[in-house]
Amino acid sequence: MSSTIPSLNPFIHGSPPKDESPLERARRKQEEAQAKAISDAIDKQIEQDRIALKTHKRAIKVLLLGQSGSGKSTIVKNFQLRYAHSALVREQSSWKIAIYLNLVRSVTMILDIVDEAMKEQHDRLTDQRRSTSPSRSYQNGIASPPSDNLGLPGGGARDSVFDFSEKHKLLQLRLQPLTRVQSDLERHLSSAFQPEYVGRTVNTAFPCLAAESPKLSRHHTKFSEEIHDTTEILYSCVSDIKQLCADDIVQQVLKGTKPPLERFSRSFMEDIDRLMSRDYKPSDEDIVKARVRTTGVQEHHFRINRGQGDEDWILHDVGGSWAPQSTWRPYYFDDIDSIIFLAPMDCFDQRSEENPTVNRLENTIISWKHICNCKLLTNVQLILLLTKVDLLKEKLESGVRFDKYVLSYGGRANDVLSITSYLRRHFKTILQKSGSQRVFHCYLTSAIDTNVVHTIQSAVLRDAKTL
């Protein structure tokens, strides 16, 4: 007897005809089997959706907010390191490409800066020659005054004279292929997949890895071959990159440049021999330091057991040029338990990427104000992370003064403790002025520090009874 009962099968109606031929019977059996497979698949999907919905309902949902580069994805990576290490391992080869891209971008940036300094110097020398040339002075009837700064009016962008030589021009020439390497690596990480995956993606920094369509995997294979050629070009440039970075004159040029090279790039450059070995696999620390801009909203699920049963956590990482009115808003305000707001403190002397007329710290304060005043978020717990404390310390130690950029800071001490206390008070006052009854949770952290996970967990669970 067949195990499929036709009357219970939603796809088959009635009992089999009495005069059914063997061929018809076989066809009917096949159709029934297909119908059952479809029905089972639907049941399975319904069950999975039910479990997912239940998990989602009971999960602790956290929204990470902060300007581009503030460290949201770095926090997610630290959670992955601790609770979903296999996800990071699965993405290891993509992180390798990202790390190479970070490195190559830094080198091309140095080349651009050197190129600009060379041109400036060339123009300056040409002007000087013209202004001191007797024939020209007589010709114009103007005697140029002697100049102590190579004739640059008002000191110009650069006051120093750099002793560039043929060696620098040669290095520039030999490193030219890096422009192509950069665009190939960029293409690999983003372009081909981007339009299809902008939006909400789950548990991956690289939406392309989540794709299973044959079209995309064919593309992936083709690209792996291309990437092989690209990395070969990169390997062939290593000794020139090292020469460029070790060069005294290049170092002098970089010293006077703003913005300085980002710290992660510097540390990748210092480690170039390890990174460029042919069997290089990114370490966890490399992955945490690597910079890949997030596109759209990424959702990361973690099942965490800290000795008192399982907890489901969902972290929403809102990437890109975040602004209060942008993408996250329609989705999350009524469904989120906590907002982790990242305020990087080292950015007080930088301009906002989103709006270059605004200071980055000021931009962060404006966003915080907006969140505190948002009526729709009244019941959402707010946690402020004052981040990049390590970079703030480094910057202050290098002699940059906070009060030069934040006038209201007055004549207070230019040290980490005084500045962080000042900022903490400032953010707290904004929350209080908004009329909110929420507790002010504020922590000093570095997103690259693995302890940030524990800080977030304790902060979120501190108000757990209200979740």
Ligand SMILES: Nc1nc2c(ncn2[C@@H]2O[C@H](COP(=O)(O)OP(=O)(O)OP(=O)(O)O)[C@@H](O)[C@H]2O)c(=O)[nH]1
């Ligand atoms: N030294 C140091 N570096 C940090 C810290 N937080 C983040 N970074 C680095 O800053 C870079 C940017 O961090 P991300 O986590 O990619 O920033 P994001 O907020 O996700 O940026 P978008 O995806 O553009 O929105 C990375 O290279 C991090 O390693 C920190 O506290 N200290």
Ligand SMILES: [Mg+2]
């Ligand atoms: Mg990000």
